[in-house]
Amino acid sequence: MPNLALNDLDHMRDAVFFDGPDLGRRLSRFWILLILAAIIASAGVVGDSTATVIGAMIVAPLMTPILGTMLAVVLGDRSNLVRSIALVASGAVAAIGVGFLVGLLVTNDVVAATNGQVAARVSPRLIDLLAALATGVVGSVALVRRDISDTLPGVAIAISLVPPLTVVGLTAEAGEFSQSAGALLLFGTNVAAILTTGIIVMGIFKVHRMVEPTADGKHRAVNRRNAVVVVIALLLAIAVPLTVSTVKIAQNRTRELTVRRITDTWARGVGWDFLDVSTDNTKVTVRVIGPPPIPDTGGLAEALKRGGVDPNVVVIEFIPKTVVALGDTGASLP
Numbered sequence: 001m002p003n004l005a006l007n008d009l010d011h012m013r014d015a016v017f018f019d020g021p022d023l024g025r026r027l028s029r030f031w032i033l034l035i036l037a038a039i040i041a042s043a044g045v046v047g048d049s050t051a052t053v054i055g056a057m058i059v060a061p062l063m064t065p066i067l068g069t070m071l072a073v074v075l076g077d078r079s080n081l082v083r084s085i086a087l088v089a090s091g092a093v094a095a096i097g098v099g100f101l102v103g104l105l106v107t108n109d110v111v112a113a114t115n116g117q118v119a120a121r122v123s124p125r126l127i128d129l130l131a132a133l134a135t136g137v138v139g140s141v142a143l144v145r146r147d148i149s150d151t152l153p154g155v156a157i158a159i160s161l162v163p164p165l166t167v168v169g170l171t172a173e174a175g176e177f178s179q180s181a182g183a184l185l186l187f188g189t190n191v192a193a194i195l196t197t198g199i200i201v202m203g204i205f206k207v208h209r210m211v212e213p214t215a216d217g218k219h220r221a222v223n224r225r226n227a228v229v230v231v232i233a234l235l236l237a238i239a240v241p242l243t244v245s246t247v248k249i250a251q252n253r254t255r256e257l258t259v260r261r262i263t264d265t266w267a268r269g270v271g272w273d274f275l276d277v278s279t280d281n282t283k284v285t286v287r288v289i290g291p292p293p294i295p296d297t298g299g300l301a302e303a304l305k306r307g308g309v310d311p312n313v314v315v316i317e318f319i320p321k322t323v324v325a326l327g328d329t330g331a332s333l334p
Helices: 009-016 023-046 050-059 063-075 078-105 126-144 146-158 162-173 177-204 224-269 298-306
Strands: 273-280 283-290 314-320
Touching (some): 009 063, 023 050, 023 078, 050 162, 063 078, 063 126, 063 177, 126 177, 126 224, 162 177, 224 283, 224 298
Antiparallel strands (some): 273 283
16 A cells, blocks of 8 residues: 555554563553553542543553554464463453452442443443444554554543453452453453454555565464454354343333333322333333322233233332421421
8 A cells, every 4th residue: 555654564563562672661651551540440430430431541551462462463473462462361350450459448339220330331232342343443553554643542532441341340349240241241342343353454454464574483473364263253252242232232121111101101190200210130120209108000010911011020119209398397298
C-alpha cells in the first residue's frame, strides 16, 4: 500500500513488545499503571462513577501486551509471544486481586442489583463482541499507520479491559460468582476480538512480509498458521456463551414486558400501583404499592397464565402505602 503512511516494523515492535535494553523500564511502567488503573477502576465501580471508570480505561496499559501478543503471532516471534501472554495473564490476575481487596474494604457488597457499573459488565452480549471487533480494528490500524496513531486514547476508552477485571474481583468478594463469570467473559471477549481483528488487519497490510527471514530468524519460532487457528477458535468459543446470554436477555426482557403489562392492569383494578419489575436468574420480581389490606393474587396468577407466563416464577412484593397527618395526633389516611 504505497500511498499510506505506514510505520516500519521496528516502530511497531517498539510500541508493543517488552524487550530490548529498556525492558526494566517498560515493565515497571506497565505494573505501576496497571495497579493504579485497577485501583481507579475499582473506586469508580464502587462509587458507580462512569467518569472515574473512563479515567481508569485511559490509564490501563493492558492493551499493549494484547497487541504485542497479536503482533508476535503475525511475526512468528516466540519469545515475545510468551512474554506478552504472560503479561496479559498476570496483569489480569493482578487487576482481579485489586478488585477483591477493594471489595473487602467497602461496607456493602458491590453487585449488579445495586450498582449500575457492575450491571453493565456482568451480562455481555453479541453486541459487545461487535463493538470489541470494531475497536480492535481501530487499535490495530493505529499501530500500523502513522497518520491515525493519535486515535489510541479513544481506543483505550472504547475497549473495556481493566474495569471488567475489577468487577470480577468485587463480585467474587461478594460471593456472586455467576456475575464474576459474566465480567470475565466480557474481558475475554475483548481480548479475543483484539487478537482476531489485529491478525486480519496485519494480514491486509502484509506486515508479516516486513520480516527479514535471515536477519530475524532467531525470533521466528512460532507456527503462524497454528497460532491463528488457536485465536480464531478462542473467538468462536467465546461467541457461544455470548449467543446464549443474548438470547436469555432477550427472553427475559420480553417476559418482563408481559409481566409489566399484566400486573399494571391488575394493580389498577385492585387500587394499587405498579412500581417496577426485574429478573434474577429465573425469578421475576414485581413491586407494587398501595393501601392495606394486601389484595388477593388469584386473578393476577390467572392473567399471567393466559399471557404465557408461568406464575410460579413470579414473586410479588407488596409495599403498603399509608399517609400520616402529623398535625392530627397520629391519625392516618389511606
